[in-house]
Amino acid sequence: MGVRVRNSRDDVVARALAVLDAYGLGDLTMRRLGAELGVRPSALYHHFPDKQxxxxxxxxxxxxxxxxxxxxxxxxxxxxxxxxxxxxxxxxxxxxxxxxxxxxxxxxxxxxxxxxxxxxxxxxxxxxxxxxxxxxxxxxxxxxxxxxxxxxxxxxxxxxxxxxxxxxxxxxxxxxxxxxxxxxxxxxxxxxxxxxxx
Structure with a gap:
């Protein structure tokens, strides 16, 4: 059975945009974004190969x-x-x-x-x-x-x-x-x- 992906790519981008606006580019980290989405940072790599x-x-x-x-x-x-x-x-x-x-x-x-x-x-x-x-x-x-x-x-x-x-x-x-x-x-x-x- 495949792993269920909790957030879509669009969900991740939308939340990243909210984090950017609230905390700034320097604090837009995969760790913070994962916490905001309620997932481990490693789950974000399902949608994006890296932070860049x-x-x-x-x-x-x-x-x-x-x-x-x-x-x-x-x-x-x-x-x-x-x-x-x-x-x-x-x-x-x-x-x-x-x-x-x-x-x-x-x-x-x-x-x-x-x-x-x-x-x-x-x-x-x-x-x-x-x-x-x-x-x-x-x-x-x-x-x-x-x-x-x-x-x-x-x-x-x-x-x-x-x-x-x-x-x-x-x-x-x-x-x-x-x-x-x-x-x-x-x-x-x-x-x-x-x-x-x-």
Missing amino acids: TLLGAVADEVLARGLGGAPATPPGDLPWDGVVLEACRRVRDALLAYRDGAELVATVRAFGLGGAAALEEVAAAVATGGFDDDLVATASRALLHLVLGHTGEEQTHLQAQSVGAIGGEPRPDSDFDAAVGLLVAGLRATTPGARADA
């Missing part, structure tokens, strides 16, 4: 919940640079929805184990500018690095303030849009023939 693969699935779930699956259809009334800004905002919002969301997605992307939806979202937006494929790929990666780094710093600062690790006044309004705008301006300058009203 689990983190990839959790990152993909963060992005699926925040982005809704496929890249957004670009609004017809926005120029290409507006479409890019909206895509970057969508990814940022998805990351900010969960504690350590930016660090999680950056980590699994470095491992090559998940987080593809973030790049797909940005690349689909950049492609609306009529750039060649190589430039779309390079620009999209650069924009995503900005989104991950900016959002990660923002999350770290907010969390440190919330637990009293640092004092001081809240930071002024984010310069996220302005930072994306600088990269977009560089992209526009690189290809003077890019469609300005796409």
Whole structure:
């Protein structure tokens, strides 16, 4: 008789996401997750060969919940640079929805184990500018690095303030849009023939 699996893969990912949001990425361990699910940590390996693969699935779930699956259809009334800004905002919002969301997605992307939806979202937006494929790929990666780094710093600062690790006044309004705008301006300058009203 086969061993009955108590939790589905989706159950494990959902609980891991709850642990991430409650305790942070550093405390998302197989031991803690097993305790949360009422199973031994070894039972989790039925669904995931290692912790890194689990983190990839959790990152993909963060992005699926925040982005809704496929890249957004670009609004017809926005120029290409507006479409890019909206895509970057969508990814940022998805990351900010969960504690350590930016660090999680950056980590699994470095491992090559998940987080593809973030790049797909940005690349689909950049492609609306009529750039060649190589430039779309390079620009999209650069924009995503900005989104991950900016959002990660923002999350770290907010969390440190919330637990009293640092004092001081809240930071002024984010310069996220302005930072994306600088990269977009560089992209526009690189290809003077890019469609300005796409």
